[in-house]
Amino acid sequence: MSSNSPDLFSDVLADLLAPLAQALVAQGMTLASATEALKQALCNAAIVAEGEGVSDSRISILTGLHRKDVRRLRSHEPVVPGRKTANRMALLIGHWATDPDFQGQDGRPRALPRESADERPAFNDLVRRLRLDMAPGSMLQALIDQGAVFQDEDGLLHLASDALVPEVGAQELVAAYHATLATHMAAATQNLLAQKGARRQFDRVLRYSHLSDASVAELDRLARDEAQSFLTRLNARAHELQQRDAEHGARGRFAAGAYILPTPDAAEKDAE
Structure with missing residues (x-):
């Protein structure tokens, strides 16, 4: 990268942060919580760049973080409550909506029994296939609580028509935001940092x-x-x-x- 890259990157940083700042305000995150997340991200990035054995002082030099912050940040991983469950629900909903085994002849997700009474897979089979590391009953209750699934009078489970478009503020929506944006940012950043002649990710x-x-x-x-x-x-x-x-x-x-x-x-x- 050229010597003036930091200045070039500074010129576009505000534009890159603008939509993220909108999401932060909408989610009720303050400067303090956003700053803490940025500190953790910078510390992690320095460790990835320099290796696990990098010293606290080196991380401090690379990132501008105080060494006390570095020691604290290296001692724990930040936890986002509900993320794993939300990601699992989004994965299950996506497979239910698109996997041919769980679709009717019209191509729409079909109603599922809890357990299969014939050769067609049921809801519990879907959970087991995806290896979600969560009991089918617990997954079903989480989906029902979020309004993504409802049960009819015959006991069949239906995927709600708007299940793939969660309500504003729902955990699934935050999980989808995380999954799509983080993945795209990772691909774009790999391309930004790629050495000459290195394989670049497809991003057009x-x-x-x-x-x-x-x-x-x-x-x-x-x-x-x-x-x-x-x-x-x-x-x-x-x-x-x-x-x-x-x-x-x-x-x-x-x-x-x-x-x-x-x-x-x-x-x-x-x-x-």
């Missing part, structure tokens, strides 16, 4: 301006349809491979995502 974006609201809406629909189709196909194949590889103790990870940001004409909106 299309940007167009001077579009009418109708054109923005058309591109939005097209992008959503194509992205959903791609992710559905990829998910089906990834699930097959995971089922096969997990039996052999494989530990590799893979992530792929898509984002769409349509912005109608601001001038027209302001005039309304």
Whole structure:
């Protein structure tokens, strides 16, 4: 990286932090809690860059953290209450909605019994397949409490139609924000820090301006349809491979995502 990279990075830092700051304010996080999280992240980053044996003094020099803070931060991992449960629920909902074994002939997630009375897999089978390290009964209750699943008069379990779009503030929404943004940031940061000739992660974006609201809406629909189709196909194949590889103790990870940001004409909106 060039010698003026810090200055270049400072120029864009405010833009990078702006949407994150909006989320912090919306979630009720103060400067003190945000600063503590940043301190932990800087300490962790220095350890990753220098190795586990790096001294507290070296971390302090690299990050500007006081050595007392470094000693404290190295002694514990921050815990986010509810994150594991929320991530598990999001994973289960995603598989229920897209796995062919749990879909009806119309391609929609079918109603599931708790235990299977025939050859078709049931809710408990779904929990076991995903290896969620959580009892099916506990997972079901968590989903019901969040309004993601409801039980009909016949005892069948239904995935709520809006389960994939959690309410504002729900743990699932925070978990989805964490999973998608953290993964994208990791890929983009690897590309930023990659040495010349090193393999770079695939990270592309299309940007167009001077579009009418109708054109923005058309591109939005097209992008959503194509992205959903791609992710559905990829998910089906990834699930097959995971089922096969997990039996052999494989530990590799893979992530792929898509984002769409349509912005109608601001001038027209302001005039309304």
